[in-house]
Amino acid sequence: MLIALSTVIPVLAALMLGALFSRVGWQFVLRKMGGVTNACLYLLLIVMGVSVGQVDGIMGKLGEVGLTALAVAGSASLGVALAVLAVKLRSVRTPGTSQRNSSGSGLTFSQYIKDPAQLLGLVLLGFGLSVCGFLPRLDYDAFVTGLLYLLIFLIGVRLSQAQFRMMDVLFNRKGLSIAVLTLCGTYVGLAALALVTGKPLATILVLGSGFGWYTLSGIMLTKLGEPLLGSIAFFSDVFREMLALVLIPSLGRLGATSVAIGVSGATCMDVTLPVIERHCEPAEVPVAFASGALITLLVPFLLPTSYYLMR
Numbered sequence: 001m002l003i004a005l006s007t008v009i010p011v012l013a014a015l016m017l018g019a020l021f022s023r024v025g026w027q028f029v030l031r032k033m034g035g036v037t038n039a040c041l042y043l044l045l046i047v048m049g050v051s052v053g054q055v056d057g058i059m060g061k062l063g064e065v066g067l068t069a070l071a072v073a074g075s076a077s078l079g080v081a082l083a084v085l086a087v088k089l090r091s092v093r094t095p096g097t098s099q100r101n102s103s104g105s106g107l108t109f110s111q112y113i114k115d116p117a118q119l120l121g122l123v124l125l126g127f128g129l130s131v132c133g134f135l136p137r138l139d140y141d142a143f144v145t146g147l148l149y150l151l152i153f154l155i156g157v158r159l160s161q162a163q164f165r166m167m168d169v170l171f172n173r174k175g176l177s178i179a180v181l182t183l184c185g186t187y188v189g190l191a192a193l194a195l196v197t198g199k200p201l202a203t204i205l206v207l208g209s210g211f212g213w214y215t216l217s218g219i220m221l222t223k224l225g226e227p228l229l230g231s232i233a234f235f236s237d238v239f240r241e242m243l244a245l246v247l248i249p250s251l252g253r254l255g256a257t258s259v260a261i262g263v264s265g266a267t268c269m270d271v272t273l274p275v276i277e278r279h280c281e282p283a284e285v286p287v288a289f290a291s292g293a294l295i296t297l298l299v300p301f302l303l304p305t306s307y308y309l310m311r
Helices: 002-024 027-031 033-053 058-093 109-131 141-161 166-170 173-197 201-208 214-223 227-254 257-269 273-279 284-310
Strands: none
Touching: 002 141, 002 284, 033 109, 033 141, 033 273, 058 173, 058 201, 058 227, 058 257, 109 227, 141 273, 141 284, 166 284, 173 201, 173 257, 173 284, 201 227, 201 284, 214 227, 214 284, 227 257, 227 273, 257 273, 257 284, 273 284
16 A cells, blocks of 8 residues: 555645646746657656666567567456447447547548557667667666656646646546446456466466556566566566557547546556647546556555465
8 A cells, every 4th residue: 555655646746736836827937838748758758668678688588478468468458448438338328428529530540650659669769779788777767757757747737727626636536437447347358368368367367467557566476476477467567558658649539538548557647647648638637647546556455466366
């Protein structure tokens, strides 16, 4: 619980400081927010790739555990997408509701993949620079954390400018419902993967219980005496986060913002929140934060619980 709170509270503080800063009225600074936000986001993605590239024996681990990790990430994300879509379609068919037109109508295929390719390309650029030895082997965690908090601060500024209250962020019913669907969809997708592959269900559930929080899942399982499972869980959560980064722009264009939030898992509270803010409607930012915060609070309990069930 303390681990989760130590993650949630600083992000919430940065968001609230951003909301208060916009009231200062420094218009010159506020006008520059868009450019600063984009620059920070691009730099964050590059440094994320660098951090992954500096994992000891990264190339060998990608070959050894990469397919399993990718399968876990893909099945979890697919399960979430289907769960959210099933509920959305049911509500559309309810009398008195109507389906909103897709915001992506009239776009070409190249327009759909432009933003996802750009985001993925930045991560791969950082990864390549790191693996090829063009960058020094340093601990970039503090730098990544600082960039992330700055981005969340800037999002708080923009939320305040859009007249959103912090109560809209903290007590968001839609966000909480998406979090529940994310939890259920993830485990349904993982159960389907176990059924198809014949691998032990408990093991697959353990590997997917990080919900994208790779800085926790790998370390926790390794400390529990399962270094191999820790490596697979680490990469499955990395792949899940990267998959969300790739999908969010296109899902946003299609109007499937709830799916975009769901596939982001725990990361929609922090890492993928700037991407959601950029490619989805402003009203979805409080939804994403609420969903990600709830999942983040649950992950430290879900991971060890699923592990001991495996035992």
